[in-house]
Amino acid sequence: MPVQLGVVGKPNTGKSTFFAAATLIDVKRAPYPFTTINPNIGVGYVRLKCVCKELGVKDNPRNSICINGWRFAPIELIDVAGLVPGAWEGRGLGNMFLDHLRRAPALLHVVDAAGATDEEGRPIKPGSHDPMEDVVFLEREIAMWMYQIVYKDWERVSKLIDLQRKYDELYARFSGLGIKPELVQRVIDELGLQNKRATSWSKEDVLQLVTAVRERYKPIIIVANKADLDPAEDNIKRMIKELGSRYKVIPTSAEAELALKKAAKAGLIEYIPGESDFKIIGGLKPEQERALEYIREKVFKRWGSTGVQNAIDTAVFDVLGMIAVFPVENEKKFTDHQGNVLPDVLIVPGDTTARGLAYIVHTDLGENFVSAIDARSGKRVGADERLSHRMVIKIVARA
Numbered sequence: 339m340p341v342q343l344g345v346v347g348k349p350n351t352g353k354s355t356f357f358a359a360a361t362l363i364d365v366k367r368a369p370y371p372f373t374t375i376n377p378n379i380g381v382g383y384v385r386l387k388c389v390c391k392e393l394g395v396k397d398n399p400r401n402s403i404c405i406n407g408w409r410f411a412p413i414e415l416i417d418v419a420g421l422v423p424g425a426w427e428g429r430g431l432g433n434m435f436l437d438h439l440r441r442a443p444a445l446l447h448v449v450d451a452a453g454a455t456d457e458e459g460r461p462i463k464p465g466s467h468d469p470m471e472d473v474v475f476l477e478r479e480i481a482m483w484m485y486q487i488v489y490k491d492w493e494r495v496s497k498l499i500d501l502q503r504k505y506d507e508l509y510a511r512f513s514g515l516g517i518k519p520e521l522v523q524r525v526i527d528e529l530g531l532q533n534k535r536a537t538s539w540s541k542e543d544v545l546q547l548v549t550a551v552r553e554r555y556k557p558i559i560i561v562a563n564k565a566d567l568d569p570a571e572d573n574i575k576r577m578i579k580e581l582g583s584r585y586k587v588i589p590t591s592a593e594a595e596l597a598l599k600k601a602a603k604a605g606l607i608e609y610i611p612g613e614s615d616f617k618i619i620g621g622l623k624p625e626q627e628r629a630l631e632y633i634r635e636k637v638f639k640r641w642g643s644t645g646v647q648n649a650i651d652t653a654v655f656d657v658l659g660m661i662a663v664f665p666v667e668n669e670k671k672f673t674d675h676q677g678n679v680l681p682d683v684l685i686v687p688g689d690t691t692a693r694g695l696a697y698i699v700h701t702d703l704g705e706n707f708v709s710a711i712d713a714r715s716g717k718r719v720g721a722d723e724r725l726s727h728r729m730v731i732k733i734v735a736r737a
């Protein structure tokens with residue numbers, strides 16, 4: 339299953355526009371709160387330098403796309419309804435819908451960096467709301483959501499923990515959020531909670547635990563959207579300055595990215611996602627020309643790119659520390675058994691070993707694993723050796 343990124347934030351910040359731009363799925367988008375009710379799930383792409391040029395081959399990608407030496411590997415995006423302050427207590431659409439985000443190891447927090455919406459997502463004059471407030475609020479809502487999951491039925495659960503002298507019941511709550519027991523244990527130790535009987539843990543103790551676990555194992559990336567609007571410029575500079583040590587802050591214009599992708603699809607322009615410009619190739623109507631000129635002026639000149647691709651790449655590679663590997667069956671020709679050159683690229687955790695990769699490809703391959711070969715050097719890779727980013731690898735297995 340591809341890695342999933344959750345798209346979250348208060349209403350009306352451009353979450354669905356970001357999702358549509360990344361997946362080209364035509365979801366409902368509108369300038370008012372609670373446009374999205376049910377989650378949208380779709381395939382987006384993470385971008386990396388393909389190995390085709392370096393190896394001097396023409397590739398035939400199967401699970402991915404290669405454009406001008408850039409490989410686009412599939413990831414999954416999930417766009418959910420907007421959160422308002424107090425959602426954890428049932429305000430707005432509540433926070434039950436966050437349950438859809440359990441599987442996502444990282445969250446893209448789409449912020450209205452132009453301050454063009456109030457704390458509930460209602461449109462206001464751009465520049466009149468401070469987007470930094472939204473960062474604080476969202477973190478609290480996410481923490482309260484996790485807190486409710488963990489703290490549910492706490493009296494019974496904490497008694498059981500003390501009785502069994504084991505945290506199994508607690509681990510089970512976190513594993514539902516995709517977080518492994520050993521990681522939870524590490525945070526319990528760090529906070530010194532193991533010295534206290536679970537029945538005497540305060541609400542604050544549990545809140546501190548879920549917050550620390552969330553920060554480490556469900557990181558948030560700030561997508562500073564509507565960066566094309568003038569008031570966003572100062573806000574984004576301030577956000578990078580004040581939040582940059584705790585978060586990656588990526589300026590984006592989801593609206594611009596969506597317009598460019600649509601124009602490219604219609605054959606009006608040439609545009610590679612993530613690039614800092616586009617080329618006009620079709621006949622444009624005056625309003626299309628104006629729209630593209632606006633993007634050049636307000637997005638590319640200011641920020642270098644629309645940021646949508648950058649946000650995904652930053653989340654997957656920098657924040658989650660994942661790597662891309664190219665499995666092949668013929669290590670001399672870099673092909674699969676049908677002769678496709680560099681057919682697949684897999685996005686895997688950064689600590690994946692050769693045997694681990696075999697298991698990711700197929701359980702049978704993992705079980706019959708013998709060794710692996712680094713196709714670039716022709717050298718053997720040990721079963722427990724960690725793979726590196728952009729490695730081309732052949733797995734040798736018993737027939």
Ligand SMILES: Nc1nc2c(ncn2[C@@H]2O[C@H](COP(=O)(O)OP(=O)(O)OP(=O)(O)O)[C@@H](O)[C@H]2O)c(=O)[nH]1
Nearest residue numbers: 349350351352353354355368372373374420592593
């Ligand atoms: N100027 C500008 N407007 C944007 C940008 N991205 C989205 N918008 C506008 O913001 C409004 C809300 O967009 P949506 O994508 O529906 O927002 P949402 O966060 O999914 O909203 P809910 O589903 O209601 O929570 C729409 O009018 C979009 O056109 C952007 O990059 N720049």
Ligand SMILES: [Mg+2]
Nearest residue numbers: 353354373374
């Ligand atoms: Mg939406």
